[in-house]
Amino acid sequence: MKRTQCIEALYGELDQWLVVTIMGACAQELYDLGHCENFFYLQHAMGLASSIGLGLAMNLPQEKVLVLDGDGSVLMNLGTLATLARYRPKNLVHIIFDNGSMLSTGGFATHTTSGVTDLAAIARGAGIPHVAAVSSFYEFMEAASAAFDRNELSVIVAKVEATGPDHFGMDLKLPENAFRFERLIRERKRQIVAA
Amino acid sequence: MTVSRESSKAVYQGIKDAGIRFITALPETWLVYLLQMADDDPEMCLVEVAKEEEAIGVAAGAHFAGTPNLLLMQNHGFLGAINGIVSLSMLYNIPLCMLIAHRGHMGEPYPWHTRGGIVTEPVLRGLGIPFDYARDPRHIARQVREAHTFASSSLSPVALLLTRDLMEGEE
Numbered sequence: 001m002k003r004t005q006c007i008e009a010l011y012g013e014l015d016q017w018l019v020v021t022i023m024g025a026c027a028q029e030l031y032d033l034g035h036c037e038n039f040f041y042l043q044h045a046m047g048l049a050s051s052i053g054l055g056l057a058m059n060l061p062q063e064k065v066l067v068l069d070g071d072g073s074v075l076m077n078l079g080t081l082a083t084l085a086r087y088r089p090k091n092l093v094h095i096i097f098d099n100g101s102m103l104s105t106g107g108f109a110t111h112t113t114s115g116v117t118d119l120a121a122i123a124r125g126a127g128i129p130h131v132a133a134v135s136s137f138y139e140f141m142e143a144a145s146a147a148f149d150r151n152e153l154s155v156i157v158a159k160v161e162a163t164g165p166d167h168f169g170m171d172l173k174l175p176e177n178a179f180r181f182e183r184l185i186r187e188r189k190r191q192i193v194a195a
Numbered sequence: 196m197t198v199s200r201e202s203s204k205a206v207y208q209g210i211k212d213a214g215i216r217f218i219t220a221l222p223e224t225w226l227v228y229l230l231q232m233a234d235d236d237p238e239m240c241l242v243e244v245a246k247e248e249e250a251i252g253v254a255a256g257a258h259f260a261g262t263p264n265l266l267l268m269q270n271h272g273f274l275g276a277i278n279g280i281v282s283l284s285m286l287y288n289i290p291l292c293m294l295i296a297h298r299g300h301m302g303e304p305y306p307w308h309t310r311g312g313i314v315t316e317p318v319l320r321g322l323g324i325p326f327d328y329a330r331d332p333r334h335i336a337r338q339v340r341e342a343h344t345f346a347s348s349s350l351s352p353v354a355l356l357l358t359r360d361l362m363e364g365e366e
Contacts, residue, residue, distance in 0.1 A: 040259070043286075044283070045278060045286070048248065048249070048255075048279055048283055049252070050252070051244075051251070051253045051256070052252045052256040055254060055260065056260055057256075058217075058242065059256065059262040077246075079244070080245070082245050087242060174287050175288040182258070182259045185261065186261060
């Protein structure tokens with residue numbers, strides 16, 4: 001299974017979500033499908049995508065928040081799984097694409113390579129109420145569909161191939177992404193108040 | 196010496212007066228009363244993280260959500276959060292108001308706090324983070340408000356260092 005295949009399959013439903021991605025291949029693959037104002041790409045600060053997701057989810061109970069994370073990033077901030085579990089926002093889905101590789105920085109093996117470290121077990125141990133570990137596209141779609149409908153904090157650890165795009169770059173400056181993301185959230189709040 | 200309950204109340208009142216309704220924190224001795232007050236206050240949402248760098252992400256999420264918020268941490272937590280401050284807050288121009296317990300400076304009896312205390316100000320200067328010392332409970336409310344205002348207008352991290360003069364007291 002490839003990450004890009006998973007992201008592409010979710011893309012059509014993402015307009016209902018606030019999406020936070022990690023840096024590198026994951027961000028690029030989402031961007032290449034077509035940037036939307038409800039996407040925020042964390043192009044550095046590895047590990048903090050899920051923390052941003054928590055801050056969003058707790059402050060915007062009317063929104064649904066999707067974090068697209070990776071094994072390398074999560075390994076830099078394992079405490080986040082415990083913090084997510086403690087505050088348990090119902091409106092947060094955290095997908096960790098586990099390619100066992102620091103793909104964007106030379107493809108070095110991470111601790112999850114060959115199953116040495118089991119991120120799903122760590123998430124369960126941290127107290128995340130719904131954790132799915134998937135390795136086929138069919139399982140991924142089933143787990144994502146369940147998580148999207150569940151209205152409970154959910155983590156999906158998806159084993160994917162260590163492949164990524166052959167190019168990197170966006171026509172979007174980093175602060176511009178932040179400013180537009182924040183503005184979109186403000187506008188969505190206003191629409192809810194108006195409705 | 197114990198932690199001053201009166202000064203803690205003054206700091207908390209300043210936080211409330213500044214319109215803050217969301218605090219991300221990691222416990223530390225000088226912050227004990229502040230965290231208790233936040234925890235007991237139905238108007239306040241308190242998130243306790245496992246490590247301070249997480250708080251930089253949580254605060255960014257709260258900012259995107261439009262919630263006035265601030266961080267409470269020890270200076271050693273600030274030192275541990277620097278990559279998040281640089282590569283999230285500064286890189287993306289996200290306001291960050293940090294109230295930092297400045298342990299390990301004049302009068303510090305505990306050796307383990309000293310190195311972090313000595314380097315806190317030079318690190319803040321090196322990073323170009325505007326900071327101020329809070330020493331007097333009579334001025335603290337204004338200082339909290341001004342730190343939050345400046346973080347919001349400058350779209351950058353701002354630090355208010357809570358000193359021994361402010362946070363310790365005889366009780």
